[in-house]
Amino acid sequence: MQFRVLGPPEVVRNGRVVPLGGPKQQALLALFLLRPNRFVAADWLVDALWDARPPASAPTTLRTYVAGLRRAVEPQRSHREPARVLRSHPRGYELRVDSDAVDAIRFAGLVDRAADALAAGQAAAAERTYTEALALWRGDPLAGVAELAAVRPEAARLAELRLSAEEGRLTAAVAAGRHATLLPELCRFVSANPLREGARAQLMLALYRSGRQTEALAVFDEGRRILAGEYGLDPGEQIRAVHRLILEQAVPPDRSSPAEVAGPAAAGRPAPPERDGGPLVGRDAELERLRETLDAATGHGGRVLTLVGEAGIGKTSLAAALGARAAATGVPVVWGRCPDVGQAPPFWLWSQVVRALVAMPQTGATGSAGRLGGFAAGAPTGPADGRGLDPTARFQVYEAVAELVHAAARERGLLVVLDDLHAADPDSLLLLRFLAAALPASRALVVATLRPYDDDPALVATVAELARGSGFGQVRLAGLDAAAVADLVRDRTGEAPPEPVVTRLVTRTGGNPFFLTELLRSRTGPGAGAELPPSIRDTVRLRLAGLPGPTRRCLDLLGVAGHDLDLAVLAAALDSTPEAVADDLAPAYPAALVVETGPGALAFRHPLIAEVTYAELVPPRRAALHARLAAAYEQSAGTSPAELAHHYGEAVGLGHGEDHLRWSLRAADDATRRVAYEDALGHLERAALRLAPAARVTPDAAVTELTVQLHRAALLQMTVGVGSDAVDRVCARARELLTLVGPDADIRHALWALGELAANRAEFAICADLAGRLVRAPDDGSGLIAVAGEYLLGAIGYFTGRQAEGERRLTAGIDRLRTVDRTLLRREVGRRPVLACHNFRALVRSMRGDPAGAWADIAAAEALAEELDDPYGRANAALYAAWLAMQEHDVAAADAAGRRCRDIGRATGLPHMTATGAYFLEWAAARGGDPGRLDAMRAAAEEFYRPGLRSTRTITLCAMAEAYLSGGRPDTAATLAEEALALADRVGERVFVAELHRIRGAARRDRAEWDLGARIAADQGAALLLPRFAAF
Known part of the structure; x- marks a missing residue:
């Protein structure tokens, strides 16, 4: 007869389940099996059966249940025979059973045997025994009666014993080399039991032996987070030991205990460490x-x-590669x-x-x-x-x-x-x-x-x-060089990596093959900024963990710096001396964490080490170290404003907001001087964000922010494009600030920027008003204010078809510009709107029939850009040269100038110039006789107008319409001309209205339209256009 508690309580006789009666009678059997072969007091049974709240009839009812249970377990016993299984004693009872008759006892014995086999290195036998033990289970222990208070502890003990057995079976299977087939089950078990570190350790081993080291370390990280987050505990020694073995790549081969690092196989056969099968690269x-x-x-x-x-x-x-070669011989x-x-x-x-x-x-x-x-x-x-x-x-x-x-x-x-x-x-x-x-x-x-x-x-x-x-x-092994890194990437990915990717990998890893391989394996990929895989993070953590406290403090600051650091700066930031810091850093050199980069300077051996060190800092300490480093940098010479702005920006929460603003503005000026316009815009945007949130903007703050926004507007015109929506948004904020700056504020630069925006947005009346105010305003000492006014009025003259007025104003501006100090002009590049006086006068002179004078102005614009070493000025001169050539129908000159504009834009990071140059190239190709390029020309035009430029659209539409007319597509030419004429009426951009009437007249064979265009050209003094009306 067998007694079962590894599931609902049961009695089995001759292979058949014996009916036990109702729930209370089943519960009574369970209570007896909690204490087999021992006296059990009747009073305890009463309390246990009714959970300490027995009815008055409980003792009598208990005797009834005992009698029923006796009939179930001893059905052949007569009433006069003494009970042999469920015996009566004064004030209690005793259930007599053989020890192997209770499944729980048999289960515990099998588990002990399996554990002994595993400890003896007999992994396969241990797995079989664990499996045999677990086969005894039929469900939850003592199911149906486990809710009784007296039963709950035993039910919990049995459930825990079952989990331990499951864990033991998985451990034995991994040790026996069945890690590959066992992985899904291990994953499910750990997911269901995340706090069982033994199983988690086995999952790590199984993943590692399956070539998935990164995932193995991620499993450890997950367990550590759960323990720390829910219980404030660190992982135990067993799982930490496995973690270290994986990091050291010293995991024992299959069929050995996890605690043992096995030697080679019998008979001296080579047993090198497991590798991922890839070739040995660069060695x-x-x-x-x-x-x-x-x-x-x-x-x-x-x-x-x-x-x-x-x-x-x-x-x-x-060494393993050498071992393979040796074994082969x-x-x-x-x-x-x-x-x-x-x-x-x-x-x-x-x-x-x-x-x-x-x-x-x-x-x-x-x-x-x-x-x-x-x-x-x-x-x-x-x-x-x-x-x-x-x-x-x-x-x-x-x-x-x-x-x-x-x-x-x-x-x-x-x-x-x-x-x-x-x-x-x-x-x-x-x-x-x-x-x-x-x-x-x-x-x-x-x-x-x-x-x-x-x-x-x-x-x-x-x-x-x-x-x-x-x-x-x-x-002595050094890191892999770029060629070897490229080979490694090709081997891992099947594709040849671009050179910039190889360069980033070499820089980030120092050519360390382990770091490289783990980055390539990671889900986020090897790109800069990608999250580091756990394998790399934990490897670096392990190396950092063994350092003395003073050494770690030095490395924390080095991690905050993010690059090499002089000992003097490090000492100042730590309130120490260079000599003491040098002593503190001594343990970091043999640990291969840092290298000397120059006399008295050091850096982390790999940027990856800096990344991990920085990530390990809690945010308050990180901010404090940024502030310390910034203060130390201010005391030393040679630190860039951008670096100081960065460190103070990371310490804003510690009261360094004003320091951050001050250095951001200096960094923007510095980046502008270096023609690093995108960097300058980044600093200015951060400065604007620092200034804008104030609930009440003071006049002084408004003046500061206005300066920032005007600087942003000038840079955005060069990078995103003149008249773009981005410039419009910045200038909208500038207009708000003009109402807040106070009556004594100098707003001349604001008028200039807003006037430039208005011209590029085809708001010519607004531009004329602002430009007139600039001409009448007193000079600010630079001489540029009046130049700006004359320049804007001259540009309006060109756009609106008043060419004589345009040339007069632009000539006045050029005369004034000649008197401006070139050093001042060079300093203002990128800070104020562009003064394209020569460029626009070239267009006006061309329109008035003076091509020689026009090209002389283009040459003057190019010379000025070279004199100021202004890459935007060079690109802008090329743009206007292409514009002039397009205006004069000079295809070859437009192609050459458009190519220069595009190439300078690409080389200097000016996308507006790149897109505009591409349009001129397509126009030159289409107008030069390739009708297959007409649609590409149109697409290119749409691209450079996409950022929001409003002015010059009628000019571009006119040029495209003329190209379509020349290309034999008069209907499209007429449609484009009509679109341009409607736009000219709306915004007042009339410079090519005469030409548009000519094109539409020719496309529709409308002599009246043609003659209207001729009259307008004469009225405007457009000598360039008049010859085009010679023959209808």
């Missing part, structure tokens, strides 16, 4: 040297070679690994090597194999493994290991790889030093990988002694 020279060293060792005498480099630089991969390969998880046990490194060597057939007959049984079995400390011995006995163990190596190498040579020697225990280092002296008489090569070791006296002494040996070699 041809280093691998060739290793191959030569292996050949020399196996042919002419053993030796030691060390591979030195920072974490992730590819030391282990290079018949040379046995054995590995020993030192996981960087704290002090390893004595001889831990060599115990792995010895276990592999003892398993080789060629060493079995040596006496040394027997003397090193403790190494081979991994036994506890004792004489057989060399631990705790007196010097003489220890020396004998050293000799036995050396003899074993000689024996293993005698036939075909031997490669011994000691991975991560920097983490080795002192005893292992001493044994290596002893062995090195004996290697020349053998055919063995020992390759040790280790990180920079300058700060470790034991390693320094070890390598120094190894270097005295015959044939010693050392290879």
Whole structure:
């Protein structure tokens, strides 16, 4: 008879479930099974059955339930026979059962057996036993009665035991090498039980062994966030150990305990660390040297070679590649690994090597194999493994290991790889030093990988002694160069990466293969600014975590700086001295975290380290460090205004708003001088945001913001485009500010900017009013105010068809401009609207029949731009040259000038110029006889008007209409001419009204229209146009 509680309580006899009666009778059985083979008081049963609220009839009812339960479990017993299963005692009862008759007891025994098998390394057997145990379950424990207070603790205990068994089965399956097929189940289990760190650790191992290291580390991060966020706890030691193993790439191979770092497989077969299968990129020279060293060792005498480099630089991969080459030529390969998880046990490194060597057939007959049984079995400390011995006995163990190596190498040579020697225990280092002296008489090569070791006296002494040996070699690995990084990206993605992508990757990672590979694997991709994958974040965190507090404080500030930093600035920011800071930073150099960039200056080895360091800072501390660094920069010379603006901007919440504003304005001026217009706009936008939110704008603040907005307007005209909607929005704010600045404020520059905007928006009456005020205003000392007024009035003259007035005004402006100091002009480039006096006079002179004078003005505009070193001025001169050529129907000149305009725009980041130049090229092609380019011309025009320019539209429409007419499409020409004429009537842009009538007249064969155009051209003094009316 079997009793079941791993589900609803049941009794099974001869394979059949015995009816137990009602719920109370089932609950009574469960209560007895909580205490099998023990006396159970009737009073306790009464309280338990009725949850401490029994009715007065409860004792009598209990006896009834007991009688019913007896009939169920002993149906053959007569009334006179004493009960053998459910026995009565004074004041209570006892349920007598065999221990293996209760499924819960059998389950616990099987779980213990499985755990013992797993601990003994019998993973497959453990999995089978766990599976057998879990098969006993039929549902929730004690289902149907678990709500009783007396039953709840046992139900919870059984449920926990079930989860532990599930976890154990998954652990055994992972250890048995079934991680690939088990991943979906592991993911579901961890998702359902996020606090079970053992299962989470197994999921990490399974993902890692499936080549998904980044996801493995993300699983750890998720668990850490849950523990910290919900309970304020850190992960436990077990999962942290697995995490470290993954970061160190020291995860044991399959079929070994997670706590064990296994040595090589039996018979000396190579067991290199798992790699992702990709080729070894960029290490041809280093691998060739290793191959030569292996050949020399196996042919002419053993030796030691060390591979030195920072974490992730590819030391282990290079050693594994050598191991693969050795194995392919018949040379046995054995590995020993030192996981960087704290002090390893004595001889831990060599115990792995010895276990592999003892398993080789060629060493079995040596006496040394027997003397090193403790190494081979991994036994506890004792004489057989060399631990705790007196010097003489220890020396004998050293000799036995050396003899074993000689024996293993005698036939075909031997490669011994000691991975991560920097983490080795002192005893292992001493044994290596002893062995090195004996290697020349053998055919063995020992390759040790280790990180920079300058700060470790034991390693320094070890390598120094190894270097005295015959044939010693050392290879120091640096980051991959750009060509190798490009190869790696191509291998991972299947596509050749663009050069800028390669450059960013090299800069960001320093060519570190681990960082590169993880960035390429990550979902966000390798782009700058992309979130770092957990594998990289955690690797850097691990390296930072071991640093002393003063060192970490220095690195925090270096992370806030984001680039190299002088010790003097670092010391000032830390209220220290350069000498003290230098001492504090000392541990960071051997940890391969920082490098010297110049005398007294340092930086992080990779920008990735700076990213992680910065991200680890909590926001208040981050802001405080920004403020400290900004204050230190102000005390030193040479810091750019942009850098100071950035740091004060990050510390605004600490009361540095005014500092941020001050340096943002200086940064905008500096960027404008450097023709970095986009940067300048960024600084100005941040300054405007800093000023605008005030509930009540004071006159002084309004003046400051007005200056900012006018500077923005000037830059937007050059970058986005003259008359664009972006300029309009900024000028709308400027108009608001004009009402707030107070009566004494100087608004002349505002009038200039608003007048320029009005001209470009085809609001010619508004522009004329503002320009007249500028002409009448007193000079501000620069001489530019009156020039601006005359220039705007001259431009209006051109647009409205009053060419004589336009030339008079523009000539007056040019005469005044000649008297302006060129240094002042150069300083104002980008700060004020462009003064295109020569450019517009060229158009006016052309229209009045003076082409020589027109092209002379274009040459003068080009010369002025060169004199001021003004890239926008150069592009603008090319634009007006193309405009002039288009006006004169000079296709070749328009093509050449349009190309210059486009190319300068591309080279200097002026999209408006790029788009306008592209239009002129399409016009020249279409007007030059290629009707296939007509529609492309129209599309190009739409593109450069897209930002919002209103003026010049009738001019462009006229040029396109004429091109369509010449291209044999008179209907389209007439339609465009009608559109332009309607627009000219609305806005007053009449410069090409005569030409538009000519085109429409020609397209429709309308002589009256043609003659109207001729009269208008004569009235305007448009000598350029009159010859075009000679023949209808």
